[in-house]
Amino acid sequence: MELFSIAARTFSPREAEEYKRMVSEANQVLHNKYKSLAISCTVHEDMMLWSCREDDPRFFKEHHLQQVYAAAAKTVAHYILQEKEQRLIEKILADDFDFPDPEEKEQILKHCRMSLEKSSEGGAWSRRYDMLVRGIKQCLSERPLLHVDGFLTFRAAAYIKELKEVVEYAVDEFLMDRQYEEFVSILKYFVYFQQPQVPIAHVIHKGGQDLLVLDGDLRPLEYRHDEGVVVERLDQQDLQMEDTVVTTLISVSPAKIVIHTREPHMTVVRTLMQIFDERVEICRYCPDCHAYFRETGKI
Structure with a gap:
């Protein structure tokens, strides 16, 4: 059978x-x-x-x-x-x-x-x-x-x-x-033609998607409400941490952005580098961020 x-x-x-x-x-x-x-x-x-x-x-x-x-x-x-x-x-x-x-x-x-x-x-x-x-x-x-x-x-x-x-x-x-990706390209184009309003901003990458934005005196940087189309569109997004940071940075338009990170390969860091391009400087160690990363166990 x-x-x-x-x-x-x-x-x-x-x-x-x-x-x-x-x-x-x-x-x-x-x-x-x-x-x-x-x-x-x-x-x-x-x-x-x-x-x-x-x-x-x-x-x-x-x-x-x-x-x-x-x-x-x-x-x-x-x-x-x-x-x-x-x-x-x-x-x-x-x-x-x-x-x-x-x-x-x-x-x-x-x-x-x-x-x-x-x-x-x-x-x-x-x-x-x-x-x-x-x-x-x-x-x-x-x-x-x-x-x-x-x-x-x-x-x-x-x-x-x-x-x-x-x-x-x-x-x-x-x-x-x-x-x-299309929106990031628009942001990059917008930033390229945007005139700087402050000389410097610091971004502390606390780990993962968590970012802290500080001004030149290392004080929390306040978001400036803007009527610009790009910032307004970002405001309408279902914001993630990095989107909120991008909105803040675009609203104040720093001439230079220093990203303090121990994980420069992370997507959130690469996104900021992609948008702000030549304005970005990566800091792996400096006196400004050493104390913070030592306290949080990042070093």
């Missing part, structure tokens, strides 16, 4: 070899446990057929069938996550969103890959894996013939929904990044 027959369409020689390796490992485990199983994996053009038969009646009396289905389901689920998931992501992006620029598409796909890789050690990856295993086992229990692509199209709705959420999140992140 045929226990299962699983067909998988591979899209490259490398993918075919990887699938064969996975199936071979699963076959070895099954053979070690159930000696009488007849297992084969044959190739027909780009279609691979993994089949398993058992003609010993004792096998069915001992209720081993679900364990065989579980082994097959785990192998196919791992194959889907490793070899097919990226193409599914690309198809969702192409079908549901309009990004004709190849570079933009690649940036979004990079966001997707990062989201999927972050969860590869557990969490979301395990949830998707378990979801696929349960679905494949259910299909094999109902009918021992399974086409992997057909399963993904018609029987894996919850899994595909999760991938769509990953793509939607990546698109949102990309659009937010692009909008922010």
Whole structure:
């Protein structure tokens, strides 16, 4: 009696070899446990057929069938996550969103890959894996013939929904990044033509996104309300710490900005450097900031 027959369409020689390796490992485990199983994996053009038969009646009396289905389901689920998931992501992006620029598409796909890789050690990856295993086992229990692509199209709705959420999140992140970059460019252009109003301002980078803005006498620098379009637009934003600091610095327009930091690689510091460009000087150590960083344990 045929226990299962699983067909998988591979899209490259490398993918075919990887699938064969996975199936071979699963076959070895099954053979070690159930000696009488007849297992084969044959190739027909780009279609691979993994089949398993058992003609010993004792096998069915001992209720081993679900364990065989579980082994097959785990192998196919791992194959889907490793070899097919990226193409599914690309198809969702192409079908549901309009990004004709190849570079933009690649940036979004990079966001997707990062989201999927972050969860590869557990969490979301395990949830998707378990979801696929349960679905494949259910299909094999109902009918021992399974086409992997057909399963993904018609029987894996919850899994595909999760991938769509990953793509939607990546698109949102990309659009937010692009909008922010465009606004930073506007700010940089505005600052370039803005006349300095004070000679110097100090920015203490306290860590993370936390910044403290001081004047030339190291007193807190007060934000000056301005009717300018750029400052007004910043005022209307859902402000983060760095946005508030940018608003303050633009409102007073220092000729020179000294950023005191022990973490010049941080995004918040790089953003200020990008906007204010030649007006920025990075201080890693000076008498003005030494006492502060010593007190906070930064040195």
